[in-house]
Amino acid sequence: MKFSPLVQELIESFKCLPGVGGKTAQRMAFHLLERNRQGGTKLATTLNKAMENIGHCQKCRNFTEQTLCEICESPRRQQSKLLCVVENPADVIAIEQTGEFQGRYFILMGHLSPIDGIGPDDLGLDLLENELNQGQVKEVILATNPTVEGEATAHFIAEMAHSMDVNISRIAHGVPVGGELEYVDGNTLSHALTGRKNYQV
């Protein structure tokens, strides 16, 4: 014996969420059924609307339900000559929260990964090439993750941008602020040493 067909179907559907297995899916289904039907209905409506309407910004590839995202539409940002290339929309938020960067973004939605069949076209690099060809961007900041794939992706984009009279920079790797040297891995530490800067007295 199992749950009734519709309850079973609901539990199965929850398993499409990342990190949700049988037990968690069951807990979610019962929680909504017992305590929060309104929330469940709202989730259903929003989910439906989101899956249908959210596409990619035509300039930076970020998720948006408009043609252009808020950042690409902002006149102040449009005048900026900096373009920051990141892997995911969440990275944009992380950088925006610093308040440090006032330029535009380009979101790859992943990284080069030949094993998974993800090539330059899947990352929208043709779109990025167009953008750079228009000559408005003076500097590309490569802010892909410091992983093997992220580095390879950064390298690939750097080579592409090299021929276009654009400055190319990579975000600094080093010891995280607030960290203790003792617990920093050797690779990071060697980056921190080679990337050392003159101390301003």
Next chain:
Amino acid sequence: MKFSPLVQELIESFKCLPGVGGKTAQRMAFHLLERNRQGGTKLATTLNKAMENIGHCQKCRNFTEQTLCEICESPRRQQSKLLCVVENPADVIAIEQTGEFQGRYFILMGHLSPIDGIGPDDLGLDLLENELNQGQVKEVILATNPTVEGEATAHFIAEMAHSMDVNISRIAHGVPVGGELEYVDGNTLSHALTGRKNYQV
């Protein structure tokens, strides 16, 4: 700056799920948007259907989209004179998986908890009283959780059933099979000792 309004709304909606905070909600939203729109749409449809159509079985209070659940509708089960009282639908599944029990269930959908304002009426005890009054049930098995609230609920139901010429039993508390005595808590161990049975040679 935040995500686009619809993306933000989607992330907020996911927070109605138990154990899902801001970061997890964001991960879920991006996972569906990037990799599984089909799954997301299916989840939305099922969720909507479930929230609207799933009600309670009129006999045992289990979740079902029918008037009666599968167990209550089974003719073999209807003839059984055993009624097992549990707190949650998940408990029914746990007991069904043992294959040991062939009677019917009554699901309280919670336990007595005056602090949270949950009284006998919220647990459908009037429905249970009706059921017992019909005289078909010969034994009520109290299978509420062995917690303070579960025990209190069991006691309350036992008192109610006492006047109706119905046998009342409580599932056995003791050392879990496969467990080691050394690691069993004192309360359980004392239950195991007082509940000892004659050893059949």
